[in-house]
Amino acid sequence: MAEYKGDLAGGAIAIAAMRAIAVFQLPINVICLVPLCENAISGKSIRPGDVVFTCRHKTIQIANPDHEGRLEPRLLITISTQTSGVRAALGATGTVTGDRVWRLPLWKFFCEKLVDLMNADITNKGNEPSSGACFIKEFVPACCEWIHFDITAVALKCDGREDTYYTEGLMTGRPNPYHRAAPVPSLLSS
Numbered sequence: 001m002a003e004y005k006g007d008l009a010g011g012a013i014a015i016a017a018m019r020a021i022a023v024f025q026l027p028i029n030v031i032c033l034v035p036l037c038e039n040a041i042s043g044k045s046i047r048p049g050d051v052v053f054t055c056r057h058k059t060i061q062i063a064n065p066d067h068e069g070r071l072e073p074r075l076l077i078t079i080s081t082q083t084s085g086v087r088a089a090l091g092a093t094g095t096v097t098g099d100r101v102w103r104l105p106l107w108k109f110f111c112e113k114l115v116d117l118m119n120a121d122i123t124n125k126g127n128e129p130s131s132g133a134c135f136i137k138e139f140v141p142a143c144c145e146w147i148h149f150d151i152t153a154v155a156l157k158c159d160g161r162e163d164t165y166y167t168e169g170l171m172t173g174r175p176n177p178y179h180r181a182a183p184v185p186s187l188l189s190s
Helices: 002-023 085-090 093-097 108-112 131-137
Strands: 051-053 059-061 075-080 145-150 177-180
Touching: 002 075, 075 131, 108 131, 131 145
Parallel strands: 075 145
Antiparallel strands: 051 059, 145 177
């Protein structure tokens, strides 16, 4: 698990975005929530196969602990290093072409693979490019629109082969594929 230090990349990007909003004094009202936790190995840690219960009355079977209600936001943005399937789906394509964002499908087909269980409502196991977004989608409030950025393929350490314009051995912090559940309104114009 030592190589997963880059899992903080989603939170770091969210905090950097908040700082940019403050520095540029953008006329928008934004609340940023960054859940911070330690993936500690102890007698009370979640293990693969454990079933947990959520506030939305769903059970989740934890297949891999490394894949992890009062607000009514208009837009919810999730950013995480969720699935390595994104890396397999796109490879170095975004780097080579200069395309910073690529929309991936959020089809029922991917989501149904996470709920075909005997002892839980949903599992966080799944390595397809859209499985991480399908998992998170189960917990998105119906009151808001949602975009998910899975930055696994681009946020972790750069090897310097395809990413020649990044410093080798450092985190890139570059967002990549996203999933959008509904059209995003023009929040700045309202």
